[in-house]
Amino acid sequence: MAKATKKQALGRGLSALLKDPENDIQSANDKNADKVVGNIVELDIDAIEVNPFQPRSNFNDEALNELATSIRELGVIQPITVRKVDFNKYQLVSGERRYRASKLIGLDTIPAYIRIANDQESLEMALVENIQRQDLDPIEIALSYQRLMDEIELTQEKLSERVGKKRSTITNYLRLLRLDPIIQTGMRDGFLSMGHGRALVNIEKKSDQIALYEKIIEQNLSVRETEREVKAYHSGPKNTKGKKPSASVPDFAKENIDKFTDHLSVKVAISASEKGKGKITIPFHSQEEFKRIKKLILGE
Incomplete structure (x- = not known):
């Protein structure tokens, strides 16, 4: 506990050093740079901007609230990493979830490691750090x-x-990345595994990819079953006896796909039989987008 208190006090001291215009550190060779770079510093949260190079685009609201609750109880256990962009101005390199959760509960400061990096180095650090994460x-x-x-x-x-x-x-x-955007969205939302995606990418025609994608969802096909479907697709009619060919989307459904897409501002997928039985798939990427679509459909 004594070590933690000492480190926190040191962080506050370094924070004061960084706010002194006479100690505006711009490179690793500047005076006092060795005291700051690589050390944990308590930075004003308002002095930090998000990283435009952040590769992660999905932030689960429920998980973010859970992290915020943890930070409220225990504090920020793992410091974020920032790079200095101007006097007392910093940009996130890694730790955006911790940063967002800290802002959510109204923290004034956050512990951070400071790096001196140019845009290319910052992009590379952010991308490589994020690739190593388990939850992407x-x-x-x-x-x-x-x-x-x-x-x-x-x-x-x-x-x-x-x-x-x-x-x-x-x-x-x-x-x-060769998969149709609708299928990529399905993977991002957890409807498909990477194994499903690796099988589907062997079908070049996007409309055929989507037809099999819809079958996977509808029939809850395993990766192995999907691989067999792809193999049958490439084998052609000779080896698909007894198999029912995939039904094409009837005209009444085709005529309305664009209307749904334009109204909801998302790429809607429709599958239907000639008898009129089918389904409409409306993707969304966040709770906010779900609420927007709900309001458009239900008027709430």
């Missing part, structure tokens, strides 16, 4: 790999070395 969905990981390759100009071999993953693993994630 496969599409978020795939997008992070793609951004590292595009914006840091890494080859798959160099990316493999940088993140400590086999090249084949990276390739499998990147291939998921």
Whole structure:
């Protein structure tokens, strides 16, 4: 307990040092930089801005509230990491959930590690740190790999070395980005596993991908069953005797897909038989978007 109190006091002292205009640290070579860089500093939460390079786009409201409750009781156990962008101004590199949860309960300060980094280094740190997390969905990981390759100009071999993953693993994630956006949304929302996605990506035609995706959801197909469906798809009519061909979307449904999409501002999927039986799938990515769609449909 004595060590924790001493560290907290040191953090407050460093915070005061950073607010002194005569000690405006801009690089690792500046005076007093060694006292700040790599140490835990209590920073004003209002002096921190979110990272525009943050690869994570989904923040579960329930999980965020649980974290906020934990921080209210125990404090921020693991400091966030920031980079200095101006005098007494910082940008998040990692720890956005802790930052959001701390703001949620009205904390004035938050413990942080300070880094001196340019935009490219900040992007790379944020992407690599987030890739190592256990709670990212496969599409978020795939997008992070793609951004590292595009914006840091890494080859798959160099990316493999940088993140400590086999090249084949990276390739499998990147291939998921060939899936139709509706299917990617399904994966992000937990309706499909990565195994399902890896099987579906072997179907090039997007409309056929979606047809099988809807069958997976409707019949709760396992990954192995999905792989068999994909194999049958490529085998053609010769090896699909006794199998009912996938029903095409009838005209009455096709004619209204765009109307639903325009009204709700999300890409709606409709599947239906000629007899009129079917379903409408409306994706949403957050509680706020769910409420917006609910208001449009129910007027509440």
